[in-house]
Amino acid sequence: MLPHKQIELKLQAAVREILPDADVSAVLVRPCEPKFGDYQSNALMSLAKVRKMNPRQLATDTLAKLDVSELCAKVEIAGAGFLNFRLKNSVLAQTLEAAARREHLFFDQAAQPKTVVIDFSSPNVAKPMHVGHIRSTGIGDALQRTLRLLGHTVISDNHIGDWGTQFGKLLLGWKQSLDRAAIERDAIAELERLYKLINAECDANPARLEEAKAELVKLQAGDAENISIWKEMIRLSQIQFDTIYSRLGVKFDFALGESFYNPWLGDVVSDLMQRGIARESEGAVGVFSDGSLLPKEDPFLVNRDGEWIADPALVRKSDGGFNYTTTDLATIDYRLKTWSPDEIVYVVDDRQGPHFKKLFLIFARWQSAAANKVKLVHVGFGKIMGDDGKPFKTRSGDTVKLGDLLDEAEERAYKIVSEKSAELPESQRKEIARVIGLGAVKYADLLPNRQSDYIFSWDKMLALQGNTAPYLVYAYARIKSIFRKAESGKRKAEIALAAPEELTLAKHLLNFGITLEAVADELRPNYLCNYLFELAGKFTSFYENCPVLKADDAATRDSRLALCDLTARVLKQGLETLGIETVEQM
RNA sequence: GCGCGCGUAGCUCAAUUGGAUAGAGCGUCGGUCUCCGAAGCCGAAGGUUGUGGGUUCAACCCCCGCCGCGCGCACCA
Known part of the structure; x- marks a missing residue:
């Protein structure tokens, strides 16, 4: 169990001793600003409030019942009644070492699976x-x-x-205006053409609308011919869906229409x-x-x-x-x-x-x-907007098709990759472009708070600077490059954290699980995006300041290599959880 | 008209129970490659969180009014 969770359970137990009637499920321990400590709990203040107690007194009483000396170097009461916890470096290092031994990756399985x-x-x-x-x-x-x-x-x-009034028009179109060659070539485009054709006719001519409705009634009544055409339309559509989902790497357990x-x-x-x-x-x-x-x-x-x-x-x-x-x-x-x-x-x-x-x-x-x-x-x-602030459309004003969008993402990424990494073989550049292009689109969509509309911008999502998929994958690829250069062989398993950048990075790694839980609780993937962006930033800062392969001694080098590896694994796992792939080199 | 949602730096967006000095990126200005990937990093400037009240030890967050924008208002989904 991760240290913050252990602290949390001990704190909850202490609160239960002081306030037997309290609901301790809201007594949580959360990461906080480094100047205050590593973790903070503000739960005592709200507990004190509803009981009209002095919050600092409650904090003092709780602290008297709380023994976290095995985990924490320091516990303080601060401000109006915050509890601030400072983790022992040894506990931090042990947690990382356990992760390096593959015992965990900074998250726990849900205590109560749903x-x-x-x-x-x-x-x-x-x-x-x-x-x-x-x-x-x-x-x-x-x-x-x-x-x-x-x-x-x-x-x-x-x-x-796969059901509804639109099928009346589609059936009418299929029976009267179907272009056999077109349906072979691009089924969805042909179906769309048929729908638009009949829809326009129905708008202009009530008799046509009656015909369409009659087809719908026949379908609903189980007419054999209509059912068979309808099934064919579903089959053709499913091919399109499968193509898109396979590109996106999305799987469903069921597709019950x-x-x-x-x-x-x-x-x-x-x-x-x-x-x-x-x-x-x-x-x-x-x-x-x-x-x-x-x-x-x-x-x-x-x-x-x-x-x-x-x-x-x-x-x-x-x-x-x-x-x-x-x-x-x-x-x-x-x-x-x-x-x-x-x-x-x-x-x-x-x-x-x-x-x-x-x-x-x-x-x-x-x-x-x-x-x-x-x-x-x-x-x-919310909606996806164009840079004019209106719903995102093509230049001609049509809806942007998802397949076209993904194609363009890969094409744009390919241009950038070819520019930056011209030395890589074409097949590899294509693969990098696929991962980066699709990742950029997905990440840009997951990053904003989901309820708000966001403005779609190729330049922003594909930029290597800023909170983007390419930046995160780049951070991952840089770490991988370290390991390509590192000599293989037995390394020391100890992790020693001394430099401030090492400590900052290590502590952030420990927060992966809290972030995943927040995503699951509030159904907001953007928390994970922001966590990974911060992780990449803290890693780069560590990397700039702490030589890894050129470290002064073998022990430091091995410890830092372990930090690199753990960061890479969390980045990869995090991106994968967002549905985004990684590349070893870009 | 009524309801719902939104309004945060010049622009695009964050802000994990109501928590501590509201954070990033772009853009602007400045610094940094004989040194592990400079597609990077460091720094500076930039805010009365639309507005006026209220609740609270504490409000971007909760309550009320106003302004602005978006969406929805029986037989489409």
């Missing part, structure tokens, strides 16, 4: 994956990797958009109606406010000109078709019955916030017992 379903990516059949999908896909993948690394059970499920839940939709609606949760209105069926919330907080109400009027979630359209709320309810039901997860996480655009708010409330009303046992979380994210 089962988590993560729903992400969710592309639509017959449409090209576009730049927007990078967000859900990248964030979702980073989260599944993080949770898995910490020992949680993850079920990743790609909720593909919307259509998978069709058999249960009718039952969901009738059950909701029987329980009085849903009712008919204007020919449709919807879930309305149950009045349990204040109007302001009630997503089923909307204010129009000073009056609160109903804003229901529809579960059945007046034509008998079902809405996505219905599918989503059936999906929750299926996931709970199949996997019994502790949590279901939806990595979906922030704009769907209101939908999820309603969905979760409806589910709680529908299956209150089951709802109490599962945490439903919407992990929302």
Whole structure:
């Protein structure tokens, strides 16, 4: 167990002695500014506050019950009631030595592993994956990797958009205007063309819309021909998805699309109606406010000109078709019955916030017992903007296709690599460009706080200076270059930390696990990005100031080599957790 | 109109339970390669965290008002 965790447990035990009724789960030990110590706890101040106690007195009493002398060189009470811990150098060195022996890599497996379903990516059949999908896909993948690394059970499920009203138009287009050669050449482009064609016709001509609707009804009724065309469209789309996911290195345990839940939709609606949760209105069926919330907080109400009027979630359209709320309810039901997860996480655009708010409330009303046992979380994210501050588009104003974006990333990276490392063979430069290009796009997407919009900039994400994937991979490659130059042979296992840069780097390595846990708890991969950037910075600072291969003596050299190796391993593991590969040389 | 989200250095972004002197990169100015990868590193300048109140030992963070921007407001997802 890592030292900070040991301190934390001892502190919690001490608090329990002083305040037997206190909830010590909030008593945490966190890294802090070096001038105060290595770790800090501010938990006593809030505990004192709710009890109207003197925080410094509580700190003094707690400290009297706390023996961390095996771990800490110093414990102090500071400020309004902070506890500051300074780790013993020997403990620090031992922790690093254990890591060097491969006993750990600065993180512990979760004490209480959870089962988590993560729903992400969710592309639509017959449409090209576009730049927007990078967000859900990248964030979702980073989260599944993080949770898995910490020992949680993850079920990743790609909720593909393979059902819905668009298929009426697509079927009509397929039957009447399909270009056989085009579908062989580029299936998605042809499907897109068909959709746009019929969509435009429907806009102009109501009769065409009726034809499309008729095709949809036939599909929903199980018409053999329509079903077979629909399946072919899914198959063609799946090839596209697989190509993209394989490039991105993203894997799903399941890809149960919307259509998978069709058999249960009718039952969901009738059950909701029987329980009085849903009712008919204007020919449709919807879930309305149950009045349990204040109007302001009630997503089923909307204010129009000073009056609160109903804003229901529809579960059945007046034509008998079902809405996505219905599918989503059936999906929750299926996931709970199949996997019994502790949590279901939806990595979906922030704009769907209101939908999820309603969905979760409806589910709680529908299956209150089951709802109490599962945490439903919407992990929302903002939009990708162009440098003009408007949604990111191509020059001609079209949506940027994900495949094109990844191609361009690799091309741009290849130009840079060829410029900087012209001496490397072309095949190697191509491989470096692939890793750097894709890594740059992913990293740029994971770095900003996910809820905010961010501006897409090739120059920034591919820059070698600043908080970018190329910078991090460069730091990794530099370390690897040290080992190519180091003579192989038996090295001493002791780690001795003397220079301030060595200590700073070593202490930062110890915080890897805290960072991973923060990512898992708050579902925010950007914490890990920032941690790795700091790690690379602290490493470089160490590297500038502390000769490794040219160290004064063999013991220092071996100790520093060990620090280099541990840094490289954390960098590699960290980047891998973000879904980013590394190269040994660039 | 109503609701949700956002507003942090010239620009792009951070800030891990409400915690200690709000941090990076770009750009600007200056320093640093006979020395392990200079695609690097070090330093300087740059802030009333949109604004006005409030809660607190402590507020970028919580509460209220205002200003600005974005998004969403039954039978698409």
